[in-house]
Amino acid sequence: MPELPEVETVCRGLRRKIEGRRLIRVVQRRPDLRKPFPKNFSQRLRGQRILAIERRAKYILIVLEADLVLIIHLGMSGRLLIHDDPAQTLETHDHVAFQTDDNQLIVYRDPRRFGLMDIASHSGLASHPLLRDIGPEPLDPDFTPTELSNRLRGRKTPIKSALLDQRIVAGLGNIYVCEALYRAGISPRRQAATVAGRRAELLVPAIREVLQDAIEAGGSSLRDYVQTDGELGYFQHRFAVYDREGVKCPRCACASGVRRINQGGRSTFYCPKFQR
DNA sequence: CACACAACCTGTCAGC
DNA sequence: TGCTGACAGGTTGTGT
Numbered sequence: 001m002p003e004l005p006e007v008e009t010v011c012r013g014l015r016r017k018i019e020g021r022r023l024i025r026v027v028q029r030r031p032d033l034r035k036p037f038p039k040n041f042s043q044r045l046r047g048q049r050i051l052a053i054e055r056r057a058k059y060i061l062i063v064l065e066a067d068l069v070l071i072i073h074l075g076m077s078g079r080l081l082i083h084d085d086p087a088q089t090l091e092t093h094d095h096v097a098f099q100t101d102d103n104q105l106i107v108y109r110d111p112r113r114f115g116l117m118d119i120a121s122h123s124g125l126a127s128h129p130l131l132r133d134i135g136p137e138p139l140d141p142d143f144t145p146t147e148l149s150n151r152l153r154g155r156k157t158p159i160k161s162a163l164l165d166q167r168i169v170a171g172l173g174n175i176y177v178c179e180a181l182y183r184a185g186i187s188p189r190r191q192a193a194t195v196a197g198r199r200a201e202l203l204v205p206a207i208r209e210v211l212q213d214a215i216e217a218g219g220s221s222l223r224d225y226v227q228t229d230g231e232l233g234y235f236q237h238r239f240a241v242y243d244r245e246g247v248k249c250p251r252c253a254c255a256s257g258v259r260r261i262n263q264g265g266r267s268t269f270y271c272p273k274f275q276r
Numbered sequence: 277c278a279c280a281c282a283a284c285c286t287g288t289c290a291g292c
Numbered sequence: 293t294g295c296t297g298a299c300a301g302g303t304t305g306t307g308t
Contacts, residue, residue, distance in 0.1 A: 002301060034284070034303075058302075076301055077286075093286085112285045114302060157279065166303085173301055265281065267299085283305080292295085 002074040004138070004171030005214035005235065007058045010080055014060070015053045017082055018100055022049045023064075025086075025099035033095065034075060034116045044119055045070060045098070057134045057170035067122045071130060075114030081107045135169045138207050143169065145204045149196035159195050160188035161264045163207075172207070176214065178242045178269045180207040187275040188268045189261075213238070241269040249274055 002010070026042040038044070048064040055061065060080075062070035072080075083105040090097060096108040096117065108115070120128045135151060136143040151168045152159075162168050163177045172180070181188050184206035186199055195203060217235035240250055245260040249271035261268050 006301080073302080075303080111287065112300090112302095114284070116303090155278080161279090164302090175301065264279095266302095279308085281306090281308105284303090286300100288298105288300085290296105290298085 002058060002078065003173035003176050004055075004058060005176070005211055005217075007055055007060060007074065007171070008215050009218055010074070011053050011055045011060055013082070014062075014080065014106075018050055018104060018106065019053055020050060021100035021102055021104070023047065023098055024101050025097075027090075027097040027099075029090070029095050029097075033110060033113045034073075035118070037117060038119045041117070041119065044068065050100075056131055056137070057166055058173070059131065061125070063122060069120045069122050069125055071116075071118045071120055071128070072108070073116045073130075075110060075112060075116070077112040078108065078110035078115035081109060083107065133167050135165075135167050137170050138172065138204075138211060143204065143208075145197075145200035148204055149200040152192045152195055152200075155192035157192055158188060158263055159186060159190045159192045160268050162192035164264070164266075169207070171211075174266055174268075175239070175242045176207070176210055179210045179240060182241045182270060182275060183210055185275055187272070188263060188270050190276075241271065244269060 023045050024047070026045045028037055028042050031037065045064070048066065048068060050062055050064060052063040053060070054063060058073060060072040060074070062072065064070060074080075084103075086099050086103045086105045088105050088107070090107065091109070093111040094107045094109045095113070098106040100106070108117075118130065125131060136147060148169065152162055155162050160177055160181065163172050163180070164174065178188065180203065184199070184202040186195065186203060214235040217238065241258045244258045246257050248254075248257045252271065252274045254271060254273035256272070258269055259272050261270075
């Protein structure tokens with residue numbers, strides 16, 4: 001579910017609702033998600049004030065007092081739900097609940113449990129193992145065509161797979177890689193190292209624009225993605241190729257339409273005629 | 277080091 | 293109405 005735009009949308013929702021609040025109760029309902037929760041998870045968070053909400057790649061960073069940061073990754077199926085009633089009943093896959101001093105309840109729900117939470121020190125955040133090797137933020141000015149092609153240099157893997165690698169560029173997932181390559185007119189099958197020069201100059205703005213569009217649309221979803229405040233995201237209706245196998249490509253008169261192939265065990269959608 | 281692939285876990289949907 | 297198999301937005305560990 002959550003790629004960069006969805007995580008960014010969640011962060012903005014959290015910022016509006018709980019920034020500045022204090023955590024007065026933390027309920028941890030199971031020992032692990034993708035990884036075990038850190039030791040004394042609830043105790044370490046209880047009583048802390050939320051100073052800021054930040055994002056790095058697909059990680060949500062809740063900056064707390066005492067040099068602490070709560071790191072949250074939503075995995076494939078994770079969501080954060082905000083309830084006005086702190087006595088809200090928890091459901092089967094609600095694994096953590098945070099109550100604020102103004103009696104909101106933030107519930108972490110994740111059926112597949114591919115998400116994770118950790119607690120890190122703010123001062124050492126950049127060297128945290130989860131964040132250390134992540135590439136540039138695609139919306140930051142230092143993500144330039146030169147920077148991208150440098151990182152792709154020597155890579156024989158398809159550009160589709162390379163863009164999913166968070167060390168190359170941060171925050172892209174299966175949907176936005178497909179959409180960005182489509183906008184840039186680049187085939188997902190093309191060898192990564194050949195995306196340099198003119199092609200990199202097309203791809204960098206394509207990535208930026210598709211992410212910006214999705215953020216502006218409030219995040220997207222396949223089915224029932226819900227933002228922190230319960231609103232639905234609408235970018236899903238604007239996919240040009242993702243999950244649109246067989247549909248006519250909007251930018252050319254090809255007969256076969258959008259094709260679906262498998263790369264690295266994941267579906268890729270593209271127009272073989274328009275994307276080279 | 278780069279790469280391909282399996283694994284983690286549950287829900288949903290298409291086809292029989 | 294079941295049942296089965298394929299598939300789903302991500303990351304990481306293992307083997308070559």
